[in-house]
Amino acid sequence: xxxxxxxxxxxxxxxxxxxxxxxxxxxxxxxxxxxxxxxxxxxxxxxxxxxxxxxxxxxxxxxxxxxxxxxxxxxxxxxxxxxxxxxxxxxxxxxxxxxxxxxxxxxxxxxxxxxxxxxxxxxxxxxxxxxxxxxxxxxxxxxxxxxxxxxxxxxxxxxxxxxxxxxxxxxxxxxxxxxxxxxxxxxxxxxxxxxxxxxxxxxxxxxxxxxxxxxxxxxxxxxxxxxxxxxxxxxxxxxxxxxxxxxxxxxxxxx
Numbered sequence: 001x002x003x004x005x006x007x008x009x010x011x012x013x014x015x016x017x018x019x020x021x022x023x024x025x026x027x028x029x030x031x032x033x034x035x036x037x038x039x040x041x042x043x044x045x046x047x048x049x050x051x052x053x054x055x056x057x058x059x060x061x062x063x064x065x066x067x068x069x070x071x072x073x074x075x076x077x078x079x080x081x082x083x084x085x086x087x088x089x090x091x092x093x094x095x096x097x098x099x100x101x102x103x104x105x106x107x108x109x110x111x112x113x114x115x116x117x118x119x120x121x122x123x124x125x126x127x128x129x130x131x132x133x134x135x136x137x138x139x140x141x142x143x144x145x146x147x148x149x150x151x152x153x154x155x156x157x158x159x160x161x162x163x164x165x166x167x168x169x170x171x172x173x174x175x176x177x178x179x180x181x182x183x184x185x186x187x188x189x190x191x192x193x194x195x196x197x198x199x200x201x202x203x204x205x206x207x208x209x210x211x212x213x214x215x216x217x218x219x220x221x222x223x224x225x226x227x228x229x230x231x232x233x234x235x236x237x238x239x240x241x242x243x244x245x246x247x248x249x250x251x252x253x254x255x
Contacts, residue, residue: 006034012062013085014111020086021060021135024127033121036114041107042066048102048110056112057091064108065182067191070100079191081143084169084182088135105183150193153234158192159202160232163212163220177222185217206231 009015009030014022022030039062042048048059048066061083068081080100083089089102092115122129142165149158167179181188189196203220206212211228213221222228 005030008039009034012039012111014060014062017086019131021088021128021131024131025121025125029117029121029125029128033114033117036117038112040110040112042104042110044104044106046104048104052112053091053102058113058115058118059089059091060111060113061085061087061089062109062111065105066108066110067103067105067183067187068100069103069190077190078193079187081139081146082183082191083139086135087139088132090136105187146191155192155194155198156202156205157231157234158194159199160206160228162188162192163222163228164232167222177225179220179222181218181220 005015005027009022012022014020015030017023022033025033038056040052042064063085066083066087067079068083069077069079071077082105122132145161145165149161153161163179166181167176170176170180183191185199186196189199192199194202203212203214206228207214209227211222211224211231213223215221
C-alpha cells in the first residue's frame with residue numbers, strides 16, 4: 001500500500017509539474033524527502049541568509065524568482081543569474097565569496113531539501129538523477145550564454161534573447177507565444193547590463209515593429225517569432241535574408 005502523500009507536496013510545483021524533480025520520485029521517496037525537508041518564504045529584496053545556506057545547502061525553488069547578485073565596492077551591483085520555479089540549488093561546494101548573494105526578486109518559496117535523502121534519491125532513482133543533472137547542466141549553459149550575450153550583444157539583441165530564455169523556461173506551457181516577464185524592469189535591466197530606460201525603449205521598439213505586443217509590464221505576446229529570433233542571434237540586416245522584416249536601429253545601452 002502506497003503511503004499517503006504529504007499535503008504540502010501535492011500542492012507544490014516541484015511535484016505537480018511533470019518536468020520537476022519531485023514528480024520523478026516514488027511515493028516512498030517523496031514521503032522520506034518531505035519528512036526531513038521544510039518550506040520557507042522569502043520576501044522581495046530579502047536574501048537567503050548565510051545560516052540557511054549553511055544548514056540547508058540543497059534547495060529547490062517552488063515559486064518565485066531568486067537572483068544571484070554580486071556587489072562591487074562602489075555600490076554597483078550585477079545580477080549574474082536568475083533562478084526560477086523548478087531550479088535546484090546545491091551549494092555544498094561553494095563559498096560565500098564565490099557565490100555572491102541570493103536575493104529574491106519577488107516572493108520566493110524555497111523547499112529546503114535534506115541532502116542525505118536528496119543524494120539517496122538521485123543514487124537510486126534514474127529518472128530523478130537524470131532530471132537533477134539536466135537542471136544543473138541547464139543552469140550552467142544559461143550562465144555561459146548569458147555571459148556571451150553581455151559581452152557581445154547590443155541592447156535590443158539582449159532583450160530578444162531574454163524573451164526566448166523566459167519562454168523556454170516555462171515548463172507549464174512550452175513554446176507558448178504569451179510570455180510572462182517575472183521580474184521588474186529595473187531588475188531586468190541589471191540582469192541585461194542596461195539602464196531601465198533602455199529596456200523600456202527596446203520593448204517599445206519591438207512592439208512598434210509588430211514583433212511583440214506588450215499587454216502590460218509583465219505580459220507580452222510574440223507576434224513574429226522568426227524576426228525576434230534573428231534579432232536575438234545578432235542579425236543586424238534582416239532585409240538581406242529570407243524574412244521580409246524591417247531593418248532596425250541598434251540601441252546601445254546607456255553608460
